[in-house]
Amino acid sequence: MKTKVFTLSFLIILCAGALLGQGIRSEEELPSLWQAYTDYFPIGAAVRYQSLKNHRALLEKHFNSITAENEMKFSTLQPGEGTFAFFRADEIVNFAKKNNMLVRGHTLVWHRQYPGWLFRDGAGKAAGELVLQRLETHINTVLSRYKGDVYCWDVVNEAVSDSMSEYLRRDSPWYQAVGEEYIAEAFRMAHRADPEAKLFYNDYGATRADKMAKICFLLEELLAAGVPVHGMGMQGHWDVFSPPATEIETAIRRYAALGLEVQITELDISLFRWGDKRKFITDPEELTVRLEMQAKKYEEIFRIFREYRDVITGVTFWGVADDLTWKDQEPVRGRKDLPLLFDDVEHQPKEAFWRVVNF
Ligand code: HXH
Numbered sequence: 001m002k003t004k005v006f007t008l009s010f011l012i013i014l015c016a017g018a019l020l021g022q023g024i025r026s027e028e029e030l031p032s033l034w035q036a037y038t039d040y041f042p043i044g045a046a047v048r049y050q051s052l053k054n055h056r057a058l059l060e061k062h063f064n065s066i067t068a069e070n071e072m073k074f075s076t077l078q079p080g081e082g083t084f085a086f087f088r089a090d091e092i093v094n095f096a097k098k099n100n101m102l103v104r105g106h107t108l109v110w111h112r113q114y115p116g117w118l119f120r121d122g123a124g125k126a127a128g129e130l131v132l133q134r135l136e137t138h139i140n141t142v143l144s145r146y147k148g149d150v151y152c153w154d155v156v157n158e159a160v161s162d163s164m165s166e167y168l169r170r171d172s173p174w175y176q177a178v179g180e181e182y183i184a185e186a187f188r189m190a191h192r193a194d195p196e197a198k199l200f201y202n203d204y205g206a207t208r209a210d211k212m213a214k215i216c217f218l219l220e221e222l223l224a225a226g227v228p229v230h231g232m233g234m235q236g237h238w239d240v241f242s243p244p245a246t247e248i249e250t251a252i253r254r255y256a257a258l259g260l261e262v263q264i265t266e267l268d269i270s271l272f273r274w275g276d277k278r279k280f281i282t283d284p285e286e287l288t289v290r291l292e293m294q295a296k297k298y299e300e301i302f303r304i305f306r307e308y309r310d311v312i313t314g315v316t317f318w319g320v321a322d323d324l325t326w327k328d329q330e331p332v333r334g335r336k337d338l339p340l341l342f343d344d345v346e347h348q349p350k351e352a353f354w355r356v357v358n359f
Contacts (some may be wrong), residue, residue: 030061030349031357032061032062033061033062033063033341033353033356033357034062034063034064034065036356036357036359037315039309040305040306040309040312041305041309041312041313041314041315042064042065042102042313042314042315043062043063043064043065043315043316043317044063044064044065044066044067044102044104044314044315044316044317045059045062045063045065045066045067045316045317045319045320046066046067046068046069046106046266046316046317046318046319046320047059047066047067047068047069047092047320048069048070048071048324049071049088049091049092050324051319051320051324052091052092052095054323054324055320055321055324055347057347058320058321058342058347059095059099059320060099063101063320064100064101064102065101065102065103065104065314065316066092066095066096066101066102066103066104067103067104067105067106067265067316068088068089068092068105068106069106069318069319069326070113071088071089071092072089072105072106072107072142073106073107073110073113073114074108074109074110074113074114074115074118074138075113075114075115076088076089076113077089077138077142078115078138078141079115080115080117081117081118081134082137084141084142086145089146093146093149093150096149097149102151102314103146103149103150103151104150104151104152104153104154104263104265104314104316105142105146105150105152105153105154105197106153106154106157106202106265107153107154107155107156107157107202108135108138108139108142108153108154108155108156108186108190109135109155109156109157109159109174109182109183109186110156110157110158111158111159111169111171111172111173111174114173118131118134118173119131119173119176119177125176125177126177127177128177128178128179131174131177131178131182132178132182132185135182135185135186135189136189139186139189139190139193140189140193143190143193143194143197144193144194147194147196147197148196150197151196151197151198152197152198152199152200152230152231152263152314153190153194153197153198153199153200154200154201154202154233154265155186155187155190155199155200155201155229156183156186156187156201156202157202157203158202158203158204159172159174159175159183159201159203159218160203160211160214160215160218161214162205162211164210167214167217167218168180168183168218183201183218183222184222184225184227187199187222187227187228187229188227188228190228191228198230198231198261198313199228199229199230199231200229200230200231200232200233200263200265201215201218201219201222201229201231201232201233202232202233202235202265202266203215203233203234203235204235204237204266206232206234206235206251206255207234207243207247207248207250207251208243208247212251212254215232215255216254216255216258219232219255219258219260220258223258223259229260230260230261231260231261231262231263231313232255232258232260232261232262232263233262233263233264233265233266234248234251234252234255234262234263234264234265235264235265235266235267235318236264236265236266236267236268236318237266237267237268237270237318237327238267238268238269238270238297238301239269239270239271239272239273239274240269240270240271240290240293240294240297241273241293242273245297245300245301245304248301248304249304249307249308252304252308252311252312253308256308256311261311261312261313262308262311262312262313263312263313263314263315263316264305264312264314264315264316265314265316266316266317266318267315267316267317267318268317268318268319268325268327268339268340269294269297269298269339269352270327270337270339271287271290271291271294271337271338271339272332272335272337274331275331275332276332276335277332278335279332279334279335279336280335280336291338291350291351291352292351294338294339294350294351294352295350295351295352295354295355296355298341298352298355298356299352299355299356302315302355302356302359303359306359317340317341318339319339319340320340320342321340321341321342321343321344321347322337322338322339322340322342322343322344322350323344323345323347325337325339325340327339338350341353341356
C-alpha cells in the first residue's frame with residue numbers, strides 16, 4: 001500500500017513538474033514585445049471585451065498600451081440619449097490600470113457605429129446645433145469619467161473622403177448635420193473636457209499621396225486656426241503587397257513636419273489584397289510565401305518606426321492574436337485572415353513576431 005501511494009505521488013509530482021517546467025521555460029524564453037521597445041514607444045493592442053479573457057496572458061506579457069476595439073464607440077457608450085453604458089469600457093480600463101498599461105481612447109466622432117437617435121429630432125433630422133450640443137454632452141461625460149486614465153483620444157476618425165472629387169466625406173451624418181465645422185468643434189470640446197489628453201485625428205489610407213494631401217490640408221487648417229490637435233493617427237491596415245515601406249516612411253515624415261506626434265493606431269498586415277474575394281488561402285505553398293512576405297513587411301516597417309522614435313509616440317495592433325480579428329469580416333465577409341503576430345490556434349508567436357522583436 002505504502003509503495004503504491006509513494007509511486008502514485010511520485011508520478012503526480014513528476015507530471016506536474018514536467019508541465020510546470022515546460023510552461024515556465026517557454027514563458028521565460030519568449031521575449032516580451034513591449035519590453036523590447038521600452039527605448040522606443042509603447043506597444044498597444046485593441047481588445048474586445050472577450051479578449052480580456054481569451055488573450056489575457058498575451059496582453060499582460062507583450063503589451064503596455066490598450067485600446068477598446070468597439071467598447072468606447074458612440075453607439076456602445078451612449079445607446080440611448082442620456083443613457084450611458086460604461087460597463088465594458090470600465091472593465092477594459094480597470095484591466096489596463098491593474099497591469100500598468102496606457103489606454104488610447106477610440107473614438108469620439110465617426111460616421112459609423114453611432115446611435116440612431118443622435119441625428120434625429122422627433123420624426124425629422126436634428127439641426128446642427130442640437131447635434132453639437134449632444135456631442136458636447138457625450139464628450140464631457142466620457143472624458144471626465146476617464147480623465148487621468150485615458151491619455152489620448154482619437155477625436156475624429158476617417159473624416160476625409162476616398163473619392164478623388166471630394167475633400168471631406170459628405171455622406172457622413174456629421175457633415176450633413178453640421179458642415180465641416182464639426183471637426184474643429186469636436187477637438188475644442190475634447191480639449192476643454194480634458195486639457196491633459198493628447199488629441200488625434202485618425203484615418204486609414206493615410207500613406208496614399210492623394211488622401212495624404214487632403215489630410216495634411218485639413219490638419220494645417222486646424223492648426224492655423226489654433227484648434228487643439230496634437231497627433232496624427234495612421235491606422236495601418238496594410239497588406240503584404242502594399243503600401244511599400246518607403247511610402248509609409250514618407251507619410252510619417254510628412255505628418256511629423258506639421259509638428260504633430262505620429263502614432264500607428266490600428267496596425268495589421270493582411271495576407272490578402274484588399275479586394276481578393278477568396279475565403280482562404282488553400283494552397284499551403286502560397287500560404288507559406290504570404291506568411292514570409294508578412295514577416296518581411298513587419299520587419300521593414302518596424303525598422304522605420306524605430307528610426308522615427310522621436311516622432312512616433314505609440315504603435316497599436318488592431319487585435320492580439322489571429323483568432324480574433326476584424327479582418328475576418330471586413331472588407332470580405334468570412335475571409336479568414338491571419339494579420340497579427342500571434343497565431344490563431346495556440347497563440348504562438350509567428351515568424352513576424354521574431355522579426356519585430358529581434359533587432
Ligand atoms: C477601422 N476602419 C476603424 O477605425 C475601427 O474603429 C474599426 O474597428 C476597424 C477599422 C477601417 C476601415 C476602412 C474602410 C472600411 C472599413 C473600415 O470600409 C471600406 C470597405 C471596403 C472598401 C472601402 C472601404
